Amino acid sequence: MAKIELNGVRKTFDQTAILKGIDLTIEDGEFIALIGPSGCGKSTLLRIIAGLEPQSSGEVRIDGVQVDGVRPSARNLAMVFQSYALYPHLSVFDNIAVPLRMRRHSALARMPLIGRLHPERGRTERGIREDVERVAAQLELAALLKRKPGQLSGGQRQRVAVGRAIVRQPVGFLFDEPLSNLDAKLRVHMRAELAQLHRQLKATFVYVTHDQAEAMTMSSRIAVMIEGNIVQIGTPAEVYENPRDIRVAEFVGSPKINAMPGVIREDRGLEVLGRQLRLNTTAAAGRCTVCVRPERMELGPGPGAIAGIVTHLEHLGAEAFIHVKVDRIDLPLLARVSPDQQLPEIGSAIQLGFSASAVRAFDATGKRIDVTAPARSERVREKALG
Amino acid sequence: MVAPAFTLMCLLLLGPLLGVIALSFTDYQLGSPQFSWIGLANYQDMFGDRVFWLSLRNTLTYVAIVVPAAVALGLAVALLIESGGSLRTWYRTIYFLPVMATLIAMSIVWEFMLHPQFGLINGLLHGIGFEGFSWLQDRRTALYALCVIGIWQALGFNMVLFLAGLVSIPRQLYDAAEIDGAHGAWARFRLVTWPMLGPTTVFVVVITGIRSFQVFDTVHVLTKGGPSKSSEVLIHTMYVESFEFFRSGYGAALTVVFLVFVLLLTLIKSALANRGVHYA
Numbered sequence: 001m002a003k004i005e006l007n008g009v010r011k012t013f014d015q016t017a018i019l020k021g022i023d024l025t026i027e028d029g030e031f032i033a034l035i036g037p038s039g040c041g042k043s044t045l046l047r048i049i050a051g052l053e054p055q056s057s058g059e060v061r062i063d064g065v066q067v068d069g070v071r072p073s074a075r076n077l078a079m080v081f082q083s084y085a086l087y088p089h090l091s092v093f094d095n096i097a098v099p100l101r102m103r104r105h106s107a108l109a110r111m112p113l114i115g116r117l118h119p120e121r122g123r124t125e126r127g128i129r130e131d132v133e134r135v136a137a138q139l140e141l142a143a144l145l146k147r148k149p150g151q152l153s154g155g156q157r158q159r160v161a162v163g164r165a166i167v168r169q170p171v172g173f174l175f176d177e178p179l180s181n182l183d184a185k186l187r188v189h190m191r192a193e194l195a196q197l198h199r200q201l202k203a204t205f206v207y208v209t210h211d212q213a214e215a216m217t218m219s220s221r222i223a224v225m226i227e228g229n230i231v232q233i234g235t236p237a238e239v240y241e242n243p244r245d246i247r248v249a250e251f252v253g254s255p256k257i258n259a260m261p262g263v264i265r266e267d268r269g270l271e272v273l274g275r276q277l278r279l280n281t282t283a284a285a286g287r288c289t290v291c292v293r294p295e296r297m298e299l300g301p302g303p304g305a306i307a308g309i310v311t312h313l314e315h316l317g318a319e320a321f322i323h324v325k326v327d328r329i330d331l332p333l334l335a336r337v338s339p340d341q342q343l344p345e346i347g348s349a350i351q352l353g354f355s356a357s358a359v360r361a362f363d364a365t366g367k368r369i370d371v372t373a374p375a376r377s378e379r380v381r382e383k384a385l386g
Numbered sequence: 387m388v389a390p391a392f393t394l395m396c397l398l399l400l401g402p403l404l405g406v407i408a409l410s411f412t413d414y415q416l417g418s419p420q421f422s423w424i425g426l427a428n429y430q431d432m433f434g435d436r437v438f439w440l441s442l443r444n445t446l447t448y449v450a451i452v453v454p455a456a457v458a459l460g461l462a463v464a465l466l467i468e469s470g471g472s473l474r475t476w477y478r479t480i481y482f483l484p485v486m487a488t489l490i491a492m493s494i495v496w497e498f499m500l501h502p503q504f505g506l507i508n509g510l511l512h513g514i515g516f517e518g519f520s521w522l523q524d525r526r527t528a529l530y531a532l533c534v535i536g537i538w539q540a541l542g543f544n545m546v547l548f549l550a551g552l553v554s555i556p557r558q559l560y561d562a563a564e565i566d567g568a569h570g571a572w573a574r575f576r577l578v579t580w581p582m583l584g585p586t587t588v589f590v591v592v593i594t595g596i597r598s599f600q601v602f603d604t605v606h607v608l609t610k611g612g613p614s615k616s617s618e619v620l621i622h623t624m625y626v627e628s629f630e631f632f633r634s635g636y637g638a639a640l641t642v643v644f645l646v647f648v649l650l651l652t653l654i655k656s657a658l659a660n661r662g663v664h665y666a
Contacts, residue, residue: 050561050565073567079561083556083558087562087577102573107573
């Protein structure tokens, strides 16, 4: 099992900085998800850990050993690719057997034709057969061993790719968006299977995805990468509830968090859309952004409520989203409501509010600022507005 | 509607083909006002003719040398260019030049190079202390000299086809091979490159095979089949019989034999293609 440490890893392609100094410690047996918008460098980071790409500076350690210059296969990490990267000319059995054959047979025994005469070959080949069949049984591939990848469905190919990764019992697994080529239903299913596989193998999993649902549901920790930096690392709940940066707040959570322009006044009070909030902050006066998750938006009138017009309704069965256009904000505000209640008509006027505890405020540079309710207000659920 | 395609096929392919086959059963001579059906007499003539067997053997020798060499060298050059750096486009253009140049003109250049007295090749051989040959005038070397020109000419085309095949191999397969422990160029080639080039290779072999069967221009310009028929090939015999001796019927019979070989090659190709050399 492996602990993976990254210290000041940088990567530059033709003067474009892709990774700008990544420090990350992945504990032994941990399931960590690297998420971020496309182009943030998460796949590059994974390839550097795998050894497929050299870093420009910084170091990678696996179990305390620096692995610069160590070949990918010698790092004893397995990787599952987005396209699965199965060898199309080999059967499922042979695909899974490739890493074992490469390791256990000598170069001579792998030679075409003459390799068959090698004395050790038969015995090694029997060992390989046993291991491949054990993994195939574990992944329910036993009936498909003779097929070629072209004859398999997406989910089955995915399983073969996982089989090829686990058969040599590596210390860690690297997943590069492994579910993004599957249809939505299968993705949910494979999510559960991968999480179960992690519990079973107790190996270190590093999982790159741009799909936050995958990250939230499977991983024990999430590292959010934006523009070549890890902006925040934490448990899924922590990252969701307590984003340290507005980019994290906006990337994590679907639909996106509501962002409203605000002002920090000289007397430390907080204003949003010209309305005063019953919140104080220690941050310096200036412009800020006040964010509230859609599920924390509350409908209905009240003092200081934000008035808007319903522009769109999304009824998803278990929940419904109301899009509300508000003056001075380009994007509509979203409110998540239970579909049991009467949904407003499109075009009708509506009022929105939120409680003080729902507010996540960020300063002009996007950093999180702490807000506190004044001492006199003791009810946690007291509304900040309305 | 199949009619337009079928009409065109009849007009352009099947019609002339049937015409040639019919002609091979006649004693028609180019320009003569009449002809008569003589059955299989042309074929009897042909199978009894030493020149036919000689030219068939030479053609097969030519194919057997040119196809493996041009395919292997084309692949080697493509792999070298693909792994190379900045001069890639430059190399690609140079190797492709023989394909674009007119072979007749190039044959004349080769004739100079192979000239016994003041040719470049013999000059070089003299320089390192070897006795040169009269390459094209010597019955021991004429056919092989033509083979070298054939390889030189086919190489660039094969290289371009292999380059296209190499480009279409997904990069992630090489990553996977690296992770799986396929170290070194040979292991990568065996595990990924060679199998993934399967469809391209079949195509290249068949195309080179058919083009080698059709060898004519170099023979006609450089040796005219000589000396003493040592470089006589099928199409050249066909040309001489039909257009120099005006024995069109006999020439047609030779054409039919030639077509049978090309058809065989095509059948081999489609059999291989159906056997799953193509990957889904």
